[in-house]
Amino acid sequence: MQEPYHRAEHLYLLPIGGTAMAGLAGLLQAAGHRVEGVDTTLYPPMSTLLEELMIPVRLGWDPPAIPREVDRVIIGNAVGRDNPEVREVLVRRVPFLAQAEAVAHYLLGVGREAMVVAGTHGKTTTTSLLAWILEATGADPSYLVGGMLRWSGRSFRLGGGPWMVLEGDEYNTAFFDRGPKFLHYRPRILVLGPVEYDHADIYPSLDAVLTAFRAGSAQVPPHGRIIVSGWSELACEAVRDATAPVRVVGPEPGSAVEVRDVATGSTGVRARLVMGERQLELRVPLWGEHNLANAALAVAAAAEAGVEPERAVEALARFPGVRRRMEVVGEAGGVTVVDDFAHHPTALAATVEAARQRWPGRRLVVAFEPRSLTAGRRLFQEAYPGALEGADVVLVAPVYHRDRLGPEDTLDRERLAAELERRGVEAVMPPPGSDPAAVLVGRLGPGDVVVACSSGDFGGLHGRLLEILAAREAGHSPV
Numbered sequence: 334m335q336e337p338y339h340r341a342e343h344l345y346l347l348p349i350g351g352t353a354m355a356g357l358a359g360l361l362q363a364a365g366h367r368v369e370g371v372d373t374t375l376y377p378p379m380s381t382l383l384e385e386l387m388i389p390v391r392l393g394w395d396p397p398a399i400p401r402e403v404d405r406v407i408i409g410n411a412v413g414r415d416n417p418e419v420r421e422v423l424v425r426r427v428p429f430l431a432q433a434e435a436v437a438h439y440l441l442g443v444g445r446e447a448m449v450v451a452g453t454h455g456k457t458t459t460t461s462l463l464a465w466i467l468e469a470t471g472a473d474p475s476y477l478v479g480g481m482l483r484w485s486g487r488s489f490r491l492g493g494g495p496w497m498v499l500e501g502d503e504y505n506t507a508f509f510d511r512g513p514k515f516l517h518y519r520p521r522i523l524v525l526g527p528v529e530y531d532h533a534d535i536y537p538s539l540d541a542v543l544t545a546f547r548a549g550s551a552q553v554p555p556h557g558r559i560i561v562s563g564w565s566e567l568a569c570e571a572v573r574d575a576t577a578p579v580r581v582v583g584p585e586p587g588s589a590v591e592v593r594d595v596a597t598g599s600t601g602v603r604a605r606l607v608m609g610e611r612q613l614e615l616r617v618p619l620w621g622e623h624n625l626a627n628a629a630l631a632v633a634a635a636a637e638a639g640v641e642p643e644r645a646v647e648a649l650a651r652f653p654g655v656r657r658r659m660e661v662v663g664e665a666g667g668v669t670v671v672d673d674f675a676h677h678p679t680a681l682a683a684t685v686e687a688a689r690q691r692w693p694g695r696r697l698v699v700a701f702e703p704r705s706l707t708a709g710r711r712l713f714q715e716a717y718p719g720a721l722e723g724a725d726v727v728l729v730a731p732v733y734h735r736d737r738l739g740p741e742d743t744l745d746r747e748r749l750a751a752e753l754e755r756r757g758v759e760a761v762m763p764p765p766g767s768d769p770a771a772v773l774v775g776r777l778g779p780g781d782v783v784v785a786c787s788s789g790d791f792g793g794l795h796g797r798l799l800e801i802l803a804a805r806e807a808g809h810s811p812v
Contacts, residue, residue, distance in 0.1 A: 342404040344435075346370035347418055349390055353432055353502075354409045355379040356477050356489040358388050361439060363491035369400070371418060376790065378481050378656070382488075396421035403427060407435045413508045431507035433514035436477065440497060445475065447518045448634060451501035451549055452526030452568060453542075454680050455627045458619070459526055460500040461655040462631035467496060469648035470640050474498055480674075481656040496638055503545055505535050513545045521557045523550060524634045525572060526627065527565040531677055534706040539567075546571035553577035558637045563588050564626055582626070582633045590633045595625060597690045606632065608642055616650045620659060621687030628652075659687055659784075662795045665802035667779025669695075670795050675786040676701075676708040678716035684786060685723040692782045699724040700773060700794060702787035704733040709744050717744075718752040726776060727753055728761040730769050733789070770797035777802065 344361055346354050349370025359382065362368045369389040383390055391398060394417045399406075406422050406429040413419070422429055430438060441447055450460040457480040465484070467474035473494035479502065481488050501515030501523075528546055530539045550572040553559055559575055562568045563583015572579050580589035591607040601618040602625040617628045628649055635645045654660070660672045669692070675684040681701065688697055699721060703709040709732035721727045729746050732738065750760035763772040769792070777783065785794050 341365045341367065343367045343400065343402055344369075345400060345403045345406045347406055347408050347416075347422070348372040348411055349383065349388070350375045350379050351409060351411055352379065352479055352481075352488055353477070354407075354411075355382055356487070357407070357432055357435060358383065359386055359487065360475070360477060360489045360491050361435070362386060362388060364439060366439070371395075371398075378486070382486075394418050399425075399427075405430060405435075407432060408507050408509075410505055410507050419508070431510050431514075431517075433502075433506050433517040434510075436499065437517045437519065440475065440491075441519065445495060445497050446521040448496050448498045448522040448524070448638060449501040449515055449518045449520035449549070450498070450524040450526070450630075450634075451503065451515050451546065452524075452562070452565075453503070453529050453531050454677065454683075455526045455623060456500050456502070457655060457674070458624060458658055459524060459627040459630050460498055462617075462628055462649060462652060463524070463634050464490070464498045465652055466631055466635040466640060466645045466648045467494070467498065467638065468492075469651070470635075470644045472496065472638065472640065478655070480658065482653070483655060484653040501549065503542070504532060511535065513549070515549050516545075516552065520549075520553055522560065522634055522637050523553045523557070523572075523577075524560045524630050525550065525568050526562045526630060527623075527679070528567040528571055529565075529679060532707055533710055533712050543567065543571050547574065550575040550577070558634075560630055560633045560637065562626060562630060580633055580637070582629050590629055592625065592629050595622060597622065597625075599691060599693060602628075602690075604629070606642070606646070608633075608636070611642055613642055613646050615646045617652055618650075618654070619652070619687075620691040621683050623683040624687070659684065659691065663799045665799045666777070666806040667781070668777050668798075668802050669782045670798050670802075671782060671784040672795050673784055673786045674788060676703070676705055676788045678713050678720040681717070681786060682720040682723070684784060685721065688782060688784050689723060696726075696778075696781045697724045698726040698728070698773070698777065698781055698783045700728040700730070700769065700783060700785040700791070702730040702733060702785075702789065702791045702794075703744055704787050704789045704791075706734050706737065708788065709734050709738060710742055711744055714744060714748065717749055718756060721753060722756045722758055724758060726759040726761065728763065728769060728773050730763060730787075730791070731765040735765075768797070770794055770801055774798065774801045774805070 350372035464476040473492040476498040503513040582590040603616040753760040
């Protein structure tokens with residue numbers, strides 16, 4: 334598809350190195366714009382992606398270095414009003430947009446409509462499943478996902494088809510727009526997964542979270558569709574007053590897509606989908622019943638976009654996966670090391686369940702980093718033990734943002750450790766400044782599975798563990 338409704342512009346992304354911003358940079362470049370950006374540091378895989386795309390990136394804030402001839406600056410939510418380059422943009426009166434606004438402005442419009450995947454959990458996986466279905470069945474979609482896709486090594490695609498699949502983040506848009514990103518996408522089809530309380534740093538209450546999702550569902554036009562998870566009472570409540578037709582996907586009889594006969598095993602999950610007169614066998618090489626729900630939502634959304642359900646389920650049987658979702662990073666000394674994005678208690682519990690299904694009978698070690706401002710709060714103090722009790726050993730790293738939280742608001746790791754031990758789980762609490770990998774490795778042996786869960790990079794824990802384990806196996810000093 335050509336982009337005839339926008340002239341080519343010179344665009345400057347501030348900052349450019351995050352998953353959403355780097356993916357947007359790739360999309361804008363593919364649409365014919367001249368793109369460059371700035372950041373303080375870059376890490377793989379985004380640094381590798383930007384290098385492959387040959388998009389110029391300057392490291393370090395330097396206000397005078399902002400190009401004078403730039404047409405527009407695109408500002409991400411990782412910088413605030415006090416950022417020196419943001420101040421320069423405001424002083425110069427350079428036109429600017431937030432990241433989500435830029436998606437709508439440059440990539441949505443005549444001939445391309447949005448399919449938005451929203452919800453507290455499962456957004457990246459469901460968006461990836463839906464993008465894969467459309468791509469594998471020849472619909473030639475565009476998409477922007479909050480994770481790196483295993484079949485392309487990228488988080489984006491600019492296609493020629495009529496649909497753009499977008500991960501609809503409920504986090505704030507920018508320092509000048511505190512509303513959720515998905516409100517900018519104007520979906521024709523909205524997929525709403527589970528809804529519960531999260532992001533305590535921007536949402537003061539559950540009702541505030543529901544208000545955001547209600548606003549998103551209200552944007553869907555009467556000729557659009559809303560696909561909602563029937564497993565989540567709050568998700569159904571959030572779409573109750575929508576004017577667009579609502580299609581429920583869930584286990585209850587009478588659902589638009591009824592999910593029956595759920596089964597799990599070491600090769601993935603499977604179920605029978607009932608869609609009117611159709612009965613389909615769904616098999617997905619993912620683990621955990623939550624991923625079966627994600628897959629069923631994707632099939633329903635794809636059907637609304639014109640994909641025959643039989644072709645959709647056939648495509649999902651070949652789903653290649655997405656990075657950082659139960660991703661095996663490597664194995665050393667007989668220990669399998671896995672990377673996962675889980676950090677909310679509900680997501681952690683689902684990850685533990687999925688790991689048990691994928692590696693039955695093996696000793697399960699979960700390393701958890703409370704990295705986000707919400708994960709590090711005492712808000713989930715009572716929920717974490719139940720979420721983690723399915724593991725044999727749990728390491729909880731120091732709260733990442735402990736300097737930004739008051740003592741009364743910060744997760745009490747000692748109390749968490751005591752509760753885990755009471756439930757029969759060995760608890761490991763490395764002190765601040767220590768090397769979690771060095772603390773953990775002495776407790777590991779052949780056959781163990783380590784699932785490291787964090788919304789960030791966990792300080793390189795995965796690679797460090799593999800390095801120490803390999804050294805130990807070779808007979809060298811492990812630390």
